[in-house]
Amino acid sequence: MKPMLTQLWPQFTADAAFMDSYGSAIVERVVADRQNKIITVVYRTANPVPAETSGRLIASLEPQFPGFALKVQGLFAYTCLTSRAVLELAEELKDAGLPINGFLSGAQVDIAGEHITVRVQNGVLLLTQMEFAVKLEELIAARTGVRPQVALVCDTAISAEAVEEHILKKAPPARQFKAKSEGPAVKVQGLTWRTRLPSW
Structure with a gap:
């Protein structure tokens, strides 16, 4: 039987705001990426948790995993998907x-x-070129189990020059891979660990 988040970290039961979002949260798995030194906590709730609240969860749990960065991923039913949750994804x-x-x-x-329309003020050409809608569909499917159809709508066109300028400004630097490192040992009582995580 999978543990509840408050069973693993009972200190959160004293925080009413946390209990509103995580009172019934079930921890699906915790994954340790030792090469990149990242811990990912995957939990399931009835409704999507606001990004601000999940950020507080990260800040509260990160000190318990010294030497690792912490990420969280929330799973929930597609029927509970909101416009806010789509934008936060x-x-x-x-x-x-x-x-x-x-x-x-x-x-x-x-x-x-299962049809989602994202209305943007500009940049639909660039968003289409980077397959934003496809990637958003995949991420929603990973979190809810349902893959919707995402359509982009934009009333303002963007010039080719603006697209090129945006790419030059926003393109992330090339990632450099380092030799594999085992990283520090991580243990949480009551959890079975995995070393790989799905794409989302």
Whole structure:
């Protein structure tokens, strides 16, 4: 039987705000990426947890994993997906290296069953070229178990020169790989560890 988050870290039961989001959260798995020194906690809740609250969870748990950076991934039912949750998942794509900075500012999301429309103010050409809609579909499917159809709508065109300028400004630096390092030992009582994690 998978443990509840509050069973592993009971200190959160004293925080009403945390309990509102994580009171019934189940820890699906904890994955240690020793090469990149990253711990990922994957949990399941009834509703998507706001990014601000999950950020507080990271800040609270990170000291318990010295030598590792901490990430969290929330799983939930597709029927509970909200417009806010869609935009916050899009932010995760940006954090993962997709150069969408600025193009989602003021974006609006409409959800109609398994069809999602993302309305952006500009940059639809660049977002299409980087396969933003496809990647968002994949991420939503990974978190909810349902892959929707995502459509991009934009009323303002962006010039080819602006696209090139955006790419030059926002392109992440080339990643350099280092020799594999085992990293410090990590133990959490009551958990079975994995060393690999799905893409999202």
